[in-house]
Amino acid sequence: MAELISHPEAMKKAQQELTQVVGDNETVEEHHIHKLPYLQAVVKEALRLHPSAPLLLPRSPSQSCTVGGYFIPKDGKVFINAWAMHRDPLFWNDPFEFHPERFIGDHVNNVDYSGKYFHYIPFGSGRRICAGLRLGERMLMYTLATFLHMFEWKMPDGEKPDTREKFGIVLEKLTPLIAVPAPRLGNLELYE
Numbered sequence: 232m233a234e235l236i237s238h239p240e241a242m243k244k245a246q247q248e249l250t251q252v253v254g255d256n257e258t259v260e261e262h263h264i265h266k267l268p269y270l271q272a273v274v275k276e277a278l279r280l281h282p283s284a285p286l287l288l289p290r291s292p293s294q295s296c297t298v299g300g301y302f303i304p305k306d307g308k309v310f311i312n313a314w315a316m317h318r319d320p321l322f323w324n325d326p327f328e329f330h331p332e333r334f335i336g337d338h339v340n341n342v343d344y345s346g347k348y349f350h351y352i353p354f355g356s357g358r359r360i361c362a363g364l365r366l367g368e369r370m371l372m373y374t375l376a377t378f379l380h381m382f383e384w385k386m387p388d389g390e391k392p393d394t395r396e397k398f399g400i401v402l403e404k405l406t407p408l409i410a411v412p413a414p415r416l417g418n419l420e421l422y423e
């Protein structure tokens with residue numbers, strides 16, 4: 232939401248898509264979700280810049296091994312820096328910019344959450360990939376779609392959105408987002 236409020240053109244595009252797919256006279260339902268490619272790209276881009284678990288969960292080999300030329304001793308701890316991989320200029324143009332379009336179409340960066348594209352692993356990868364991937368993806372899409380379809384969002388007067396992060400096992404916003412919603416749809420019965 233903070234990225235969208237910082238990028239009103241992206242917010243507008245996502246809302247136009249919702250108007251087209253859902254219309255103005257009903258609320259978002261699960262069956263709409265797969266018809267929202269732009270919103271999907273917004274979510275992917277938000278998870279690229281701000282992965283919830285920036286270092287994933289640590290790995291520890293039961294046998295000493297060598298991976299990519301690095302020796303890893305038995306019981307050593309390996310942290311995978313997904314945050315840095317998601318901003319690696321070898322794989323991403325303008326890596327620090329919020330640009331959902333990078334995930335649209337047949338572009339080389341049109342990657343998914345499966346963990347097989349190693350430059351994009353917001354849910355991790357391999358046998359310990361997030362167990363709630365499908366649920367997390369759907370809930371994020373459904374909640375965001377409902378927020379954007381039903382409301383216009385603004386910052387309180389005089390305040391600017393802040394997208395800075397606070398590092399930890401889980402990535403948090405440095406400052407909480409306070410945003411003011413206003414009804415977006417003409418049919419006020421939908422808000423009851």
Ligand code: HEM
Nearest residue numbers: 283284287288353354355356359360361362363366367368
């Ligand atoms: C947008 C939402 C979510 C994101 C971005 C996310 C991200 C992650 C990441 C990055 C990992 C570490 C994977 C790895 O190290 O390879 C993980 C692990 C895990 N997640 Fe999620 N997660 C989300 C939602 C959920 C939900 C909704 C559930 C449960 C209902 C869940 C359950 C788990 C579990 C159980 C693990 C540990 C899996 C294992 O070690 O085998 N997650 N998640």
